[in-house]
Amino acid sequence: MTNKKIQLTSKDILEKEFKVSLRGYNQDEVDSFLDKIIMDYQLFNEEITTLKKEIARLKKLNQKKEQAKASESTRVIPPSQVNYDVLKRLSNLEKAVFGKSTRSNDES
Template sequence: MDIKLNSKIILEKEFKKAMKGYSVDQVDQFLDQIMEDYDAFEKILTELRTENTRLKEELQNASRRPQPNQPVGNTNFDILKRLSNLEKHVFGSKLYE
Protein backbone atom coordinates (compact mmCIF):
# COMPACT_ATOMS: atom_id res chain seq x y z
CA MET A 1 0.00 0.00 0.00
CA ASP A 2 2.50 2.58 -1.20
CA ILE A 3 1.63 6.22 -1.62
CA LYS A 4 1.92 6.98 -5.33
CA LEU A 5 1.15 10.69 -5.32
CA ASN A 6 2.55 13.72 -3.59
CA SER A 7 1.85 17.42 -4.00
CA LYS A 8 4.71 17.88 -6.48
CA ILE A 9 3.43 15.13 -8.80
CA ILE A 10 -0.08 16.56 -8.62
CA LEU A 11 1.19 20.07 -9.37
CA GLU A 12 3.21 18.95 -12.39
CA LYS A 13 0.50 16.73 -13.89
CA GLU A 14 -0.41 17.80 -17.42
CA PHE A 15 -3.76 16.97 -18.97
CA LYS A 16 -4.56 16.89 -22.66
CA LYS A 17 -6.93 19.63 -23.70
CA ALA A 18 -10.00 18.74 -25.68
CA MET A 19 -12.58 20.94 -27.29
CA LYS A 20 -15.42 19.85 -24.98
CA GLY A 21 -13.27 19.09 -21.95
CA TYR A 22 -13.41 20.27 -18.38
CA SER A 23 -12.90 23.85 -17.26
CA VAL A 24 -9.16 24.28 -16.75
CA ASP A 25 -9.69 26.72 -13.88
CA GLN A 26 -11.99 24.32 -12.00
CA VAL A 27 -9.53 21.45 -12.47
CA ASP A 28 -6.66 23.63 -11.24
CA GLN A 29 -8.63 24.74 -8.18
CA PHE A 30 -9.52 21.16 -7.35
CA LEU A 31 -5.92 20.02 -7.79
CA ASP A 32 -4.82 22.83 -5.46
CA GLN A 33 -7.18 21.48 -2.79
CA ILE A 34 -5.85 17.96 -3.31
CA MET A 35 -2.27 19.24 -2.97
CA GLU A 36 -3.12 20.96 0.32
CA ASP A 37 -4.66 17.74 1.62
CA TYR A 38 -1.65 15.69 0.56
CA ASP A 39 0.68 18.13 2.31
CA ALA A 40 -1.45 17.87 5.46
CA PHE A 41 -1.51 14.06 5.22
CA GLU A 42 2.26 13.93 4.79
CA LYS A 43 2.75 16.15 7.83
CA ILE A 44 0.41 14.03 9.96
CA LEU A 45 2.03 10.83 8.70
CA THR A 46 5.50 12.11 9.59
CA GLU A 47 4.34 13.13 13.08
CA LEU A 48 2.68 9.75 13.66
CA ARG A 49 5.76 7.85 12.47
CA THR A 50 7.94 9.92 14.81
CA GLU A 51 5.59 9.29 17.72
CA ASN A 52 5.40 5.59 16.88
CA THR A 53 9.20 5.31 16.90
CA ARG A 54 9.41 7.19 20.21
CA LEU A 55 6.77 4.97 21.82
CA LYS A 56 8.49 1.80 20.60
CA GLU A 57 11.77 3.02 22.13
CA GLU A 58 10.01 3.84 25.41
CA LEU A 59 8.47 0.37 25.45
CA GLN A 60 11.83 -1.28 24.86
CA ASN A 61 13.47 0.84 27.56
CA ALA A 62 10.66 0.09 30.01
CA SER A 63 11.01 -3.65 29.48
CA ARG A 64 14.77 -3.40 30.21
CA ARG A 65 14.29 -1.64 33.56
CA PRO A 66 13.94 -3.89 36.59
CA GLN A 67 10.39 -4.04 37.87
CA PRO A 68 9.76 -3.06 41.52
CA ASN A 69 9.09 -5.99 43.84
CA GLN A 70 5.44 -6.60 44.49
CA PRO A 71 4.32 -7.47 48.02
CA VAL A 72 4.05 -11.23 48.35
CA GLY A 73 0.87 -12.89 49.58
CA ASN A 74 -0.77 -9.93 51.30
CA THR A 75 -4.43 -10.38 50.65
CA ASN A 76 -7.30 -8.71 52.41
CA PHE A 77 -7.90 -11.90 54.39
CA ASP A 78 -4.31 -11.92 55.65
CA ILE A 79 -4.52 -8.28 56.67
CA LEU A 80 -7.84 -8.78 58.50
CA LYS A 81 -6.46 -11.83 60.32
CA ARG A 82 -3.39 -9.89 61.46
CA LEU A 83 -5.56 -6.99 62.60
CA SER A 84 -7.79 -9.33 64.58
CA ASN A 85 -4.79 -10.93 66.31
CA LEU A 86 -3.39 -7.49 67.12
CA GLU A 87 -6.71 -6.38 68.64
CA LYS A 88 -6.86 -9.53 70.78
CA HIS A 89 -3.32 -8.95 72.00
CA VAL A 90 -3.84 -5.25 72.80
CA PHE A 91 -7.35 -5.33 74.24
CA GLY A 92 -7.43 -8.90 75.55
CA SER A 93 -10.71 -9.88 77.23
CA LYS A 94 -11.99 -6.28 77.16
CA LEU A 95 -12.53 -6.63 73.42
CA TYR A 96 -15.55 -8.92 73.87
CA GLU A 97 -17.19 -7.15 76.86
Protein backbone atom coordinates in the same frame (compact mmCIF):
# COMPACT_ATOMS: atom_id res chain seq x y z
CA MET B 1 -2.55 -3.88 5.87
CA THR B 2 -2.22 -3.65 2.15
CA ASN B 3 1.04 -3.54 0.27
CA LYS B 4 -0.18 -0.88 -2.12
CA LYS B 5 2.14 2.06 -2.57
CA ILE B 6 1.17 5.66 -3.06
CA GLN B 7 1.35 6.38 -6.75
CA LEU B 8 1.20 10.16 -6.69
CA THR B 9 3.04 12.76 -4.72
CA SER B 10 1.92 16.33 -4.22
CA LYS B 11 4.54 17.35 -6.77
CA ASP B 12 3.11 14.90 -9.35
CA ILE B 13 -0.34 16.39 -8.90
CA LEU B 14 0.95 19.95 -9.02
CA GLU B 15 2.86 19.39 -12.26
CA LYS B 16 0.17 17.34 -14.02
CA GLU B 17 -1.09 18.94 -17.21
CA PHE B 18 -4.25 17.84 -18.93
CA LYS B 19 -4.89 17.95 -22.63
CA VAL B 20 -7.37 20.60 -23.62
CA SER B 21 -10.18 19.58 -25.89
CA LEU B 22 -12.95 21.55 -27.49
CA ARG B 23 -15.53 20.51 -24.93
CA GLY B 24 -13.20 19.71 -22.02
CA TYR B 25 -13.43 20.53 -18.35
CA ASN B 26 -13.05 24.04 -17.01
CA GLN B 27 -9.29 24.34 -16.46
CA ASP B 28 -9.63 26.74 -13.51
CA GLU B 29 -12.02 24.38 -11.76
CA VAL B 30 -9.68 21.41 -12.28
CA ASP B 31 -6.70 23.45 -11.04
CA SER B 32 -8.60 24.57 -7.96
CA PHE B 33 -9.61 21.01 -7.15
CA LEU B 34 -6.05 19.72 -7.67
CA ASP B 35 -4.76 22.45 -5.36
CA LYS B 36 -7.01 21.09 -2.62
CA ILE B 37 -5.75 17.57 -3.28
CA ILE B 38 -2.14 18.77 -3.06
CA MET B 39 -2.81 20.42 0.30
CA ASP B 40 -4.40 17.21 1.56
CA TYR B 41 -1.41 15.16 0.42
CA GLN B 42 0.94 17.51 2.23
CA LEU B 43 -1.15 17.27 5.40
CA PHE B 44 -1.24 13.47 5.12
CA ASN B 45 2.53 13.34 4.71
CA GLU B 46 3.04 15.59 7.74
CA GLU B 47 0.65 13.47 9.79
CA ILE B 48 2.39 10.25 8.73
CA THR B 49 5.77 11.71 9.66
CA THR B 50 4.45 12.86 13.04
CA LEU B 51 2.89 9.47 13.75
CA LYS B 52 6.06 7.61 12.78
CA LYS B 53 8.05 9.78 15.19
CA GLU B 54 5.48 9.14 17.92
CA ILE B 55 5.64 5.38 17.30
CA ALA B 56 9.44 5.46 17.53
CA ARG B 57 9.27 7.50 20.75
CA LEU B 58 6.75 5.11 22.32
CA LYS B 59 8.79 2.05 21.31
CA LYS B 60 11.87 3.59 22.91
CA LEU B 61 9.89 4.39 26.07
CA ASN B 62 8.53 0.85 26.18
CA GLN B 63 12.06 -0.58 25.85
CA LYS B 64 13.23 1.59 28.75
CA LYS B 65 10.32 0.36 30.89
CA GLU B 66 11.10 -3.26 30.05
CA GLN B 67 14.77 -2.73 30.89
CA ALA B 68 13.79 -1.13 34.20
CA LYS B 69 11.55 -4.10 35.02
CA ALA B 70 14.32 -6.54 34.11
CA SER B 71 16.88 -4.73 36.26
CA GLU B 72 14.38 -4.50 39.12
CA SER B 73 13.80 -8.26 39.05
CA THR B 74 17.57 -8.86 39.33
CA ARG B 75 17.88 -6.31 42.10
CA VAL B 76 20.31 -6.90 44.98
CA ILE B 77 19.01 -7.92 48.39
CA PRO B 78 17.64 -4.92 50.27
CA PRO B 79 20.11 -3.30 52.73
CA SER B 80 18.04 -4.24 55.78
CA GLN B 81 18.28 -7.91 54.82
CA VAL B 82 22.04 -7.59 54.24
CA ASN B 83 22.49 -5.97 57.66
CA TYR B 84 20.62 -8.81 59.34
CA ASP B 85 22.77 -11.41 57.57
CA VAL B 86 25.97 -9.58 58.51
CA LEU B 87 24.91 -9.31 62.16
CA LYS B 88 24.00 -13.00 62.28
CA ARG B 89 27.36 -14.00 60.80
CA LEU B 90 29.18 -11.69 63.20
CA SER B 91 27.34 -13.26 66.12
CA ASN B 92 28.28 -16.74 64.95
CA LEU B 93 31.90 -15.66 64.57
CA GLU B 94 31.95 -14.21 68.12
CA LYS B 95 30.57 -17.47 69.47
CA ALA B 96 33.21 -19.45 67.65
CA VAL B 97 36.07 -17.22 68.80
CA PHE B 98 35.05 -16.22 72.32
CA GLY B 99 32.83 -19.06 73.39
CA LYS B 100 29.09 -19.07 74.04
CA SER B 101 28.61 -15.36 74.48
CA THR B 102 30.60 -12.23 75.09
CA ARG B 103 28.19 -11.05 77.79
CA SER B 104 29.35 -13.63 80.28
CA ASN B 105 32.86 -12.13 80.05
CA ASP B 106 31.51 -8.59 80.56
CA GLU B 107 29.62 -9.60 83.71
CA SER B 108 32.68 -11.10 85.41
